[in-house]
Amino acid sequence: MIKYIEKETFLHRVNPISKLVVLFTFAYSLFFFNSWLVQILALLLVLFLYTISGIGVSKIEGKKFFIVFSLTLFIINILFIREGQILLNYSIVRITMDGIEFAIFSVTRFLAIVFSSFLFVMTTEPNKLAYSLMQSGLPYRYGFTLVVALRFVPTFQFETGNVRNAQAARGLSVDKMSVKTLYKMARYTFIPLIRSTMQYIDTLTVSMEGRCFGIYEKRTYIEEVNYEKKDLAILSMSLIYIIGFFYQRFGQNFL
Amino acid sequence: MIKIKDFSFSYLGEDKKSLDRINLSIDKGEFIVINGDSGCGKSTLALCIAGFLKDKGQSVGSLTVDGIDTFSQEIFDMSKKVGIIQQDPEGQICTLRVKNEVAFGLENLMISRKDIYEKIEHYSKMIGIENLLERDIFSLSGGEKQKVAIASVMAMGPEILIFDEPTSNLDPVATKEIFKTITEIKKQTNITIIVIEHKLGYLEELWDRIVFMEKGKIKEISNTRTKKKYFSEKNNGNGFSGKSLIDINGLSYEKDGKIILSDINLSIKEGEVLSIIGKNGSGKTTLLLHLLGVYKPSHGKVKIMDADTRNKNVSELSRKIGYVFQNPNHQIFEETVLKELNFGPKNFGISFSEDEEILKDFQLDGYESKSPQNLSFGEKRRLNIASIKACDPKIIILDEPFVGQDDKNTEIILNWIDNETKKGKTIIYVSHDPRILSSREDRILFLDKGKIVADGKKQEVINVLKELSFEEFFLDS
Amino acid sequence: MKKKSLSRSNKKYYFSTKDLVTMAIISSLGGVLSTYVGYLGNLINRFFGVPFGAGQFMSGLHMFWIIFAIGLLNKKGAGTFVGILKGFVEFLSGGKLGLFVILLSGIQGLIADLSFLPFKKDSTTGYVIAGGLSTAANVFIFQLFFAPYEALPLFVTISVIALISGVIFAGLFPKGVVELFKTKPEEGDKKINLKKGITIGIIVIFALGATSYYLTMPLGREGIDISGNVENSYVYYPSNFRDQEITVNAELIGDYTHIEAKDYSGVPLKYILEKSNPIGDKITIIAKDLYQVNFSIEEIYENHEIIIKEDYGSFNLVAKGYEGGYWIRDIVSIEVD
Structure with missing residues (x-):
């Protein structure tokens, strides 16, 4: 599973908010470049960051998924885009330069966004992210929903395992595959989990209200999230980048 | 401090009075234990005192804390006075790190950083979690989580502290720890403490008064320390005879490079009752899941009725072994009790018609068309066992069947176990409750750190455990 | 600390603490189970022998949580809230779509909220339409950003699969579950009429199929x-x-x-x-x-x-x-x- 890896690197030390802004800016701007070359450069840049951050490309999981997904996306695009310089024309199959360019274009864009997201996750402590969001203006009552949601992730992972064992113990299995079985699997997994969830909701509400959650509009924090010079620099660079972008895109209508 | 006069309460949409003309007054600094079967209203009483049921139902009579009617107050005003620690340690923690959890309430009160750190230090020392402060919540054991919950409530500086069955999800070692913590709080502070609990043994030295409740009413208030007699003592004459159904030879199991079970040798016979005990994390559940084939041995062999589990899948093994898991909610799949009972037989494709008999055995008769959603915790538990029984396996495993069960439910389950073994079934159960082990003569297996430490008759095992100072697993006789 | 100057927030919050906790827990569970839903989807893909696409049969289960939250809380905005939060949980636990999932599930939540607006809270039609529309939206949004379904027939097929999945798994299914878990006092047994639900579902599918065909016409041929x-x-x-x-x-x-x-x-x-x-x-x-x-x-x-x-x-x-x-x-x- 992709999750936070504790290390002392530059990327780890950057304030989570700055990092999130950069990630958003990066992903967002990829949708404005219509050149496949830029997308490849972006993907290479992300992979390069893996190397210098000391995380290493090998930490990317689910390689099988990405290979299958990318190949399929690639093939579909090649087969269905029929305009442009023709490279191969054999019965109904026609491979064109445009097709290949567009195929590379959409695959690399997808991978660049996902891999940069993974890098963010592996270098950012979720707890710190949530607390930073709240200290940067997100109302804390909403911010804590993220903390609570993250808090229960391991609990529910464990419980999902339990439920699936209990299903097996009573003879429910996917040996016979059919749409009906799948419906049953979903139903018999969701309902028991929701049932135990209801108890958590009641207990947690009492526990949080019992400790004055929501009494004032603001609250204090024991750990202050610091913005260093480099964070401010990163934030302003992202901002300039985005403004420049908008100007280019909408002000002058050409790229 | 707390004055309750002719107080009755019923939840919205219910005719039944959950609390019926309660009269009780508690002085400052007093230590009160409330005891009673589940559904007797003891938790409702706790929530009423803490002011949580203001908009949740109808109240008659008066309930005041320091002369203030708790039903007229904002929950925030009450919660500065009354702190409540609930049964489930998992559900009452809302942050990801111990330090953040203890600070949570103080931060909400907008206390300055410096003051918060002082309070964290003070209370974490008192509760004994000062070395856990930097830890992630998910890496803590149940007992540690419960201590964190106590510290977080204590940090708010309440005048009254209510513990609502704080140890019912915990093993004996953790249970003892929690009661030690409560003792420590009583010693060091002058807080009024109310403990709702059915494990009275640990509390006998502490209480000033004990309140027995039944069906929403107070039955008796006493200050004597009478040793209550627990379950009817039975000698089920376990001869360890019959043919062997389960054979485990040199079983070891490793996961992520960690040894979870090592060199387990065990054989269990037809008609035998085996009770497995040990701390949380000692490998009990892993061992039992090997029998069901969910885990396969890293070394050694597990044979169920002469079949090696490595060659069988879970759905084949589960015909022979019925497994009742810990959390009742996780193993109820259908919308009515009757459908639930038929769930297993239908999946296995076996005919099943003994529903009336089974429901009667578990005192669930008349519930056929009821939704499991509306059953009590104890009834859900009995339904779990009944639904496994419906598949008619030769061996039945019960993982912590008595957790959160009151004496009445426990008695029903124990009786059923004895009846089943008479019919030649084999029952294996895991239990943390020292009262049950002490009142029975089952074969006992003690696991610690993935190894079998003791295996045999009760007295033999007790002697071994005393030597290793694990005596909290038994009551002193 | 000048405590006296603190303004105690007297106003009633729009989302009570219990609402927030409910949304947080549902998002968390939904985020965790998204892996499981993916697994079920893969089983179908394998069954049909395709690398992806048939998994859309299960895509309604991703939306289940959002519709369930709307039904349980019956407050406007709950869908969007759970959508975004569930997206965050999936993003931070290394979901295969990265950052994109926040946007995707946020928009889906918004669509679900909006589709519920014209209906009464217990209306089966509301569930079916909100579930169907918001689930089908995943195909549209994906197409918009990554264009995986470049050919029109493929796009329409996948959209219809998603729509059907949404009607069943994000419409009728959560409706039943909400009824099972509503803590409100029971008001007789108002069972969902399955026949009625399916009829509505079919009508909705046809109506949406026609509209989406019309809307997506330029997709294959721009002019x-x-x-x-x-x-x-x-x-x-x-x-x-x-x-x-x-x-x-x-x-x-x-x-x-x-x-x-x-x-x-x-x-x-x-x-x-x-x-x-x-x-x-x-x-x-x-x-x-x-x-x-x-x-x-x-x-x-x-x-x-x-x-x-x-x-x-x-x-x-x-x-x-x-x-x-x-x-x-x-x-x-x-x-x-």
Whole structure:
């Protein structure tokens, strides 16, 4: 599973908010470049960051998924885009330069966004992210929903395992595959989990209200999230980048 | 401090009075234990005192804390006075790190950083979690989580502290720890403490008064320390005879490079009752899941009725072994009790018609068309066992069947176990409750750190455990 | 600390603490189970022997949580809230879509909230429409950003699968579960009428199928609308003008951008205009972002080297000899005055 890896690197030390802004800016701007070359450069840049951050490309999981997904996306695009310089024309199959360019274009864009997201996750402590969001203006009552949601992730992972064992113990299995079985699997997994969830909701509400959650509009924090010079620099660079972008895109209508 | 006069309460949409003309007054600094079967209203009483049921139902009579009617107050005003620690340690923690959890309430009160750190230090020392402060919540054991919950409530500086069955999800070692913590709080502070609990043994030295409740009413208030007699003592004459159904030879199991079970040798016979005990994390559940084939041995062999589990899948093994898991909610799949009972037989494709008999055995008769959603915790538990029984396996495993069960439910389950073994079934159960082990003569297996430490008759095992100072697993006789 | 100056928030919060906790827990569970839903989807893919697509049969289960939260809390905005939060949980636990999932599930939540607006809280129709629409939206949004379903028949098939999945798993299923878990006092047994639900589902699928077919028509074939003061309004498709394509060599000199002279291939605007027999003498070229430029018919007719070039379904004007501002991108229509 992709999750936070504790290390002392530059990327780890950057304030989570700055990092999130950069990630958003990066992903967002990829949708404005219509050149496949830029997308490849972006993907290479992300992979390069893996190397210098000391995380290493090998930490990317689910390689099988990405290979299958990318190949399929690639093939579909090649087969269905029929305009442009023709490279191969054999019965109904026609491979064109445009097709290949567009195929590379959409695959690399997808991978660049996902891999940069993974890098963010592996270098950012979720707890710190949530607390930073709240200290940067997100109302804390909403911010804590993220903390609570993250808090229960391991609990529910464990419980999902339990439920699936209990299903097996009573003879429910996917040996016979059919749409009906799948419906049953979903139903018999969701309902028991929701049932135990209801108890958590009641207990947690009492526990949080019992400790004055929501009494004032603001609250204090024991750990202050610091913005260093480099964070401010990163934030302003992202901002300039985005403004420049908008100007280019909408002000002058050409790229 | 707390004055309750002719107080009755019923939840919205219910005719039944959950609390019926309660009269009780508690002085400052007093230590009160409330005891009673589940559904007797003891938790409702706790929530009423803490002011949580203001908009949740109808109240008659008066309930005041320091002369203030708790039903007229904002929950925030009450919660500065009354702190409540609930049964489930998992559900009452809302942050990801111990330090953040203890600070949570103080931060909400907008206390300055410096003051918060002082309070964290003070209370974490008192509760004994000062070395856990930097830890992630998910890496803590149940007992540690419960201590964190106590510290977080204590940090708010309440005048009254209510513990609502704080140890019912915990093993004996953790249970003892929690009661030690409560003792420590009583010693060091002058807080009024109310403990709702059915494990009275640990509390006998502490209480000033004990309140027995039944069906929403107070039955008796006493200050004597009478040793209550627990379950009817039975000698089920376990001869360890019959043919062997389960054979485990040199079983070891490793996961992520960690040894979870090592060199387990065990054989269990037809008609035998085996009770497995040990701390949380000692490998009990892993061992039992090997029998069901969910885990396969890293070394050694597990044979169920002469079949090696490595060659069988879970759905084949589960015909022979019925497994009742810990959390009742996780193993109820259908919308009515009757459908639930038929769930297993239908999946296995076996005919099943003994529903009336089974429901009667578990005192669930008349519930056929009821939704499991509306059953009590104890009834859900009995339904779990009944639904496994419906598949008619030769061996039945019960993982912590008595957790959160009151004496009445426990008695029903124990009786059923004895009846089943008479019919030649084999029952294996895991239990943390020292009262049950002490009142029975089952074969006992003690696991610690993935190894079998003791295996045999009760007295033999007790002697071994005393030597290793694990005596909290038994009551002193 | 000056505690006295603190304003105690007297106003009742829109979302109570219990609502927030409920949404947080549901998002958490939904985020965790998204892996499981993916697993079920893969089982189907394997069953049909395709790498992806058939898994859309299960995609309604991703939306289940959002609809369930709306049904349980019955508050506007709960869907969007859970959508975003669940997206965050999936993003932070290393979901296969990365950052994108926050956007995807947030928009889906918003669509679910909006689709519920016209219906009463317990209306089966509301559940079916919200579930179906918001689930099908995942295909649209994905197409919009990554274009995986480039061919129209493929796109329509996948959308219909998602729609059906949404009606069942994000419509009828959560409706039943909400009824099972509502803590409110029971008001008799109001069972969902399965027949009615399915009938509504089928009607919705047909209606949406027709609309989406209409809406997605340009997806496979983009064109430029030519209208206004002309004898013959029509839609320009480059494939009809293939033999009139020419190549020009032009240099772009903009205020900020400069592109060295290079070759561009396209159809001269002159030919495109001629086909409509314009009556007026001025044209306005309008882009997707509503940016527009004006030319006189005369200058277009005289200059063969103003061409419209197609790039992956979008149309750009190469205005040789004009300054950068006239090189308009993403043209959607041309109006003649």
